[in-house]
Amino acid sequence: MKDGKKRRKRNIIGAAVMAGLIFAAMPLGVAHSMEDLRDDAESAYYYDSTGYAIYDGLEKRREAAHNLLTVAQRYTEAHPEIISYTQALEYQVQANESAHDDTFYWAGATNMEMGAAAQALAAELEKLPLEEKDKKYPAQMIAQMRSEQDKIERSSYNDEARAFNARLHSFPVNLLRNFTDVKELIPFDEHGAVVEDTAVQEPERDYAGEEAAAEQSTRQEESLESTVEAWAEGYAEKIEDRVGQIVEDKLDP
Numbered sequence: 001m002k003d004g005k006k007r008r009k010r011n012i013i014g015a016a017v018m019a020g021l022i023f024a025a026m027p028l029g030v031a032h033s034m035e036d037l038r039d040d041a042e043s044a045y046y047y048d049s050t051g052y053a054i055y056d057g058l059e060k061r062r063e064a065a066h067n068l069l070t071v072a073q074r075y076t077e078a079h080p081e082i083i084s085y086t087q088a089l090e091y092q093v094q095a096n097e098s099a100h101d102d103t104f105y106w107a108g109a110t111n112m113e114m115g116a117a118a119q120a121l122a123a124e125l126e127k128l129p130l131e132e133k134d135k136k137y138p139a140q141m142i143a144q145m146r147s148e149q150d151k152i153e154r155s156s157y158n159d160e161a162r163a164f165n166a167r168l169h170s171f172p173v174n175l176l177r178n179f180t181d182v183k184e185l186i187p188f189d190e191h192g193a194v195v196e197d198t199a200v201q202e203p204e205r206d207y208a209g210e211e212a213a214a215e216q217s218t219r220q221e222e223s224l225e226s227t228v229e230a231w232a233e234g235y236a237e238k239i240e241d242r243v244g245q246i247v248e249d250k251l252d253p
Helices: 002-046 054-072 080-097 105-125 137-154 156-168 173-179 207-251
Strands: none
Touching (some): 002 054, 002 156, 054 080, 105 137
Protein backbone atom coordinates (compact mmCIF):
# COMPACT_ATOMS: atom_id res chain seq x y z
CA MET A 1 0.00 0.00 0.00
CA LYS A 2 2.79 2.38 0.94
CA ASP A 3 4.69 1.51 -2.24
CA GLY A 4 1.60 2.35 -4.27
CA LYS A 5 1.27 5.71 -2.58
CA LYS A 6 4.93 6.45 -3.21
CA ARG A 7 4.58 5.59 -6.88
CA ARG A 8 1.51 7.78 -7.21
CA LYS A 9 3.32 10.62 -5.47
CA ARG A 10 6.32 10.27 -7.78
CA ASN A 11 4.04 10.21 -10.83
CA ILE A 12 2.23 13.35 -9.71
CA ILE A 13 5.45 15.17 -8.92
CA GLY A 14 6.89 14.06 -12.26
CA ALA A 15 3.83 15.39 -14.06
CA ALA A 16 4.15 18.68 -12.19
CA VAL A 17 7.82 18.96 -13.11
CA MET A 18 7.01 18.21 -16.74
CA ALA A 19 4.31 20.89 -16.73
CA GLY A 20 6.82 23.35 -15.29
CA LEU A 21 9.38 22.50 -17.95
CA ILE A 22 6.80 22.95 -20.69
CA PHE A 23 5.82 26.31 -19.25
CA ALA A 24 9.46 27.37 -19.00
CA ALA A 25 10.07 26.31 -22.61
CA MET A 26 7.26 28.47 -23.98
CA PRO A 27 9.42 31.62 -24.46
CA LEU A 28 12.06 29.56 -26.26
CA GLY A 29 9.46 28.04 -28.57
CA VAL A 30 7.98 31.44 -29.31
CA ALA A 31 11.45 32.84 -29.99
CA HIS A 32 12.26 30.09 -32.51
CA SER A 33 8.93 30.54 -34.28
CA MET A 34 9.29 34.32 -34.48
CA GLU A 35 12.89 34.06 -35.66
CA ASP A 36 11.75 31.84 -38.53
CA LEU A 37 9.01 34.31 -39.46
CA ARG A 38 11.46 37.19 -39.21
CA ASP A 39 13.94 35.43 -41.48
CA ASP A 40 11.21 35.01 -44.09
CA ALA A 41 10.27 38.69 -43.94
CA GLU A 42 13.90 39.83 -43.88
CA SER A 43 14.71 37.79 -46.99
CA ALA A 44 12.43 40.13 -48.98
CA TYR A 45 15.00 42.88 -48.39
CA TYR A 46 17.39 40.91 -50.58
CA TYR A 47 14.82 39.48 -52.99
CA ASP A 48 11.18 40.53 -52.79
CA SER A 49 8.12 39.00 -54.46
CA THR A 50 8.90 40.80 -57.73
CA GLY A 51 12.60 39.95 -57.71
CA TYR A 52 13.60 43.46 -56.63
CA ALA A 53 16.30 43.90 -53.98
CA ILE A 54 16.26 46.96 -51.73
CA TYR A 55 19.97 46.61 -51.03
CA ASP A 56 20.57 46.88 -54.79
CA GLY A 57 18.33 49.95 -54.95
CA LEU A 58 20.35 51.61 -52.19
CA GLU A 59 23.54 50.89 -54.10
CA LYS A 60 22.12 52.53 -57.23
CA ARG A 61 21.14 55.60 -55.22
CA ARG A 62 24.69 55.83 -53.88
CA GLU A 63 26.05 55.55 -57.42
CA ALA A 64 23.87 58.46 -58.53
CA ALA A 65 25.05 60.47 -55.52
CA HIS A 66 28.68 59.71 -56.43
CA ASN A 67 28.06 60.90 -59.98
CA LEU A 68 26.55 64.12 -58.64
CA LEU A 69 29.64 64.61 -56.48
CA THR A 70 31.89 64.08 -59.50
CA VAL A 71 30.17 66.96 -61.28
CA ALA A 72 30.22 69.19 -58.21
CA GLN A 73 33.93 68.67 -57.56
CA ARG A 74 34.73 70.29 -60.90
CA TYR A 75 33.44 73.57 -59.48
CA THR A 76 34.60 73.57 -55.86
CA GLU A 77 37.77 75.52 -56.61
CA ALA A 78 35.92 78.34 -58.36
CA HIS A 79 32.94 78.14 -56.01
CA PRO A 80 34.12 77.10 -52.53
CA GLU A 81 30.67 77.86 -51.13
CA ILE A 82 29.49 74.44 -52.34
CA ILE A 83 32.22 72.54 -50.49
CA SER A 84 30.10 72.12 -47.37
CA TYR A 85 27.35 70.59 -49.53
CA THR A 86 29.74 68.13 -51.18
CA GLN A 87 31.17 67.16 -47.80
CA ALA A 88 27.68 66.60 -46.40
CA LEU A 89 26.75 64.32 -49.28
CA GLU A 90 30.03 62.41 -49.10
CA TYR A 91 29.41 61.80 -45.40
CA GLN A 92 25.85 60.55 -45.93
CA VAL A 93 26.88 58.25 -48.79
CA GLN A 94 29.54 56.68 -46.58
CA ALA A 95 27.10 56.44 -43.68
CA ASN A 96 24.57 54.61 -45.83
CA GLU A 97 27.20 52.30 -47.23
CA SER A 98 28.32 51.28 -43.74
CA ALA A 99 24.82 51.15 -42.19
CA HIS A 100 24.38 47.57 -41.04
CA ASP A 101 21.83 46.80 -38.35
CA ASP A 102 19.43 43.92 -37.87
CA THR A 103 16.31 46.08 -38.10
CA PHE A 104 17.32 48.09 -41.22
CA TYR A 105 16.56 51.28 -39.30
CA TRP A 106 19.90 52.92 -40.01
CA ALA A 107 19.89 51.80 -43.64
CA GLY A 108 16.57 53.60 -44.08
CA ALA A 109 17.50 56.65 -42.00
CA THR A 110 20.83 57.24 -43.74
CA ASN A 111 19.14 56.69 -47.08
CA MET A 112 16.78 59.54 -46.23
CA GLU A 113 19.66 61.80 -45.18
CA MET A 114 21.61 60.92 -48.32
CA GLY A 115 18.67 61.93 -50.49
CA ALA A 116 18.26 65.23 -48.66
CA ALA A 117 21.98 66.02 -49.00
CA ALA A 118 21.91 65.17 -52.71
CA GLN A 119 18.93 67.44 -53.30
CA ALA A 120 20.61 70.28 -51.41
CA LEU A 121 23.79 69.95 -53.48
CA ALA A 122 21.84 69.75 -56.74
CA ALA A 123 19.96 72.92 -55.83
CA GLU A 124 23.26 74.75 -55.25
CA LEU A 125 24.74 73.49 -58.51
CA GLU A 126 21.76 74.81 -60.44
CA LYS A 127 22.66 78.30 -59.21
CA LEU A 128 26.14 78.09 -60.73
CA PRO A 129 27.19 78.84 -64.32
CA LEU A 130 27.78 75.19 -65.20
CA GLU A 131 29.40 74.18 -68.44
CA GLU A 132 26.94 73.14 -71.11
CA LYS A 133 27.89 69.47 -70.82
CA ASP A 134 27.21 69.49 -67.07
CA LYS A 135 23.91 71.37 -66.94
CA LYS A 136 21.75 68.28 -67.34
CA TYR A 137 23.48 66.17 -64.70
CA PRO A 138 22.16 67.58 -61.39
CA ALA A 139 18.52 67.10 -62.39
CA GLN A 140 19.32 63.78 -64.04
CA MET A 141 21.03 62.35 -60.94
CA ILE A 142 18.18 63.47 -58.70
CA ALA A 143 15.67 61.89 -61.09
CA GLN A 144 17.57 58.60 -60.90
CA MET A 145 17.56 58.71 -57.10
CA ARG A 146 13.84 59.45 -57.03
CA SER A 147 13.09 56.60 -59.41
CA GLU A 148 15.04 54.13 -57.31
CA GLN A 149 13.46 55.40 -54.10
CA ASP A 150 10.03 54.82 -55.60
CA LYS A 151 10.98 51.19 -56.24
CA ILE A 152 12.25 50.85 -52.67
CA GLU A 153 9.00 52.20 -51.24
CA ARG A 154 6.92 49.87 -53.44
CA SER A 155 8.92 46.78 -52.52
CA SER A 156 6.91 43.95 -50.98
CA TYR A 157 9.47 43.90 -48.16
CA ASN A 158 7.66 46.83 -46.56
CA ASP A 159 4.34 44.98 -46.29
CA GLU A 160 6.06 41.82 -45.09
CA ALA A 161 7.91 43.78 -42.42
CA ARG A 162 4.66 45.34 -41.21
CA ALA A 163 2.93 41.96 -41.14
CA PHE A 164 5.77 40.51 -39.08
CA ASN A 165 5.71 43.44 -36.66
CA ALA A 166 1.96 42.96 -36.21
CA ARG A 167 2.57 39.32 -35.29
CA LEU A 168 5.24 40.43 -32.85
CA HIS A 169 2.73 42.65 -31.05
CA SER A 170 -0.09 40.09 -31.03
CA PHE A 171 -1.08 37.97 -28.02
CA PRO A 172 0.61 35.95 -26.53
CA VAL A 173 3.84 36.89 -28.30
CA ASN A 174 3.66 40.43 -26.94
CA LEU A 175 3.79 39.02 -23.39
CA LEU A 176 6.77 36.78 -24.09
CA ARG A 177 8.86 38.90 -26.48
CA ASN A 178 10.78 40.51 -23.60
CA PHE A 179 12.24 37.08 -22.91
CA THR A 180 13.51 36.83 -26.49
CA ASP A 181 15.91 38.80 -28.68
CA VAL A 182 13.58 39.03 -31.67
CA LYS A 183 13.39 42.59 -33.01
CA GLU A 184 11.07 44.44 -35.34
CA LEU A 185 11.85 45.12 -38.99
CA ILE A 186 11.63 48.73 -40.15
CA PRO A 187 9.73 49.31 -43.43
CA PHE A 188 11.57 51.64 -45.78
CA ASP A 189 8.42 53.46 -46.84
CA GLU A 190 7.89 54.71 -43.29
CA HIS A 191 10.92 56.97 -43.42
CA GLY A 192 8.97 59.38 -45.60
CA ALA A 193 9.88 60.91 -48.92
CA VAL A 194 13.62 61.00 -49.30
CA VAL A 195 14.00 63.52 -52.08
CA GLU A 196 11.72 66.53 -52.31
CA ASP A 197 11.36 69.13 -55.02
CA THR A 198 13.17 71.65 -52.86
CA ALA A 199 16.22 71.37 -50.66
CA VAL A 200 15.43 69.53 -47.46
CA GLN A 201 16.52 71.25 -44.28
CA GLU A 202 17.24 69.16 -41.23
CA PRO A 203 14.46 69.82 -38.70
CA GLU A 204 15.30 71.08 -35.27
CA ARG A 205 15.38 68.27 -32.77
CA ASP A 206 12.98 68.37 -29.87
CA TYR A 207 15.37 67.13 -27.21
CA ALA A 208 12.85 67.64 -24.40
CA GLY A 209 10.25 65.67 -26.32
CA GLU A 210 12.74 62.90 -27.11
CA GLU A 211 13.71 62.64 -23.45
CA ALA A 212 10.07 62.48 -22.37
CA ALA A 213 9.35 59.82 -24.99
CA ALA A 214 12.35 57.79 -23.83
CA GLU A 215 11.19 58.01 -20.21
CA GLN A 216 7.68 56.95 -21.21
CA SER A 217 9.06 54.02 -23.20
CA THR A 218 11.15 52.95 -20.20
CA ARG A 219 8.12 53.13 -17.91
CA GLN A 220 6.08 51.07 -20.36
CA GLU A 221 8.81 48.42 -20.58
CA GLU A 222 9.11 48.27 -16.80
CA SER A 223 5.33 48.01 -16.47
CA LEU A 224 5.20 45.19 -19.02
CA GLU A 225 8.03 43.34 -17.29
CA SER A 226 6.24 43.69 -13.94
CA THR A 227 3.00 42.45 -15.48
CA VAL A 228 4.67 39.42 -17.03
CA GLU A 229 6.58 38.61 -13.84
CA ALA A 230 3.45 38.91 -11.73
CA TRP A 231 1.52 36.75 -14.18
CA ALA A 232 4.28 34.12 -14.21
CA GLU A 233 4.54 34.09 -10.42
CA GLY A 234 0.78 33.82 -10.05
CA TYR A 235 0.62 31.03 -12.58
CA ALA A 236 3.44 29.16 -10.83
CA GLU A 237 1.68 29.53 -7.48
CA LYS A 238 -1.54 28.18 -8.96
CA ILE A 239 0.32 25.17 -10.36
CA GLU A 240 2.02 24.58 -7.03
CA ASP A 241 -1.27 24.85 -5.12
CA ARG A 242 -3.03 22.58 -7.57
CA VAL A 243 -0.28 19.96 -7.44
CA GLY A 244 -0.31 20.09 -3.66
CA GLN A 245 -4.07 19.61 -3.61
CA ILE A 246 -3.83 16.68 -6.00
CA VAL A 247 -1.13 15.07 -3.88
CA GLU A 248 -3.18 15.52 -0.73
CA ASP A 249 -6.32 14.13 -2.37
CA LYS A 250 -4.47 11.10 -3.68
CA LEU A 251 -2.54 10.32 -0.54
CA ASP A 252 -5.17 10.98 2.09
CA PRO A 253 -6.86 7.71 3.14
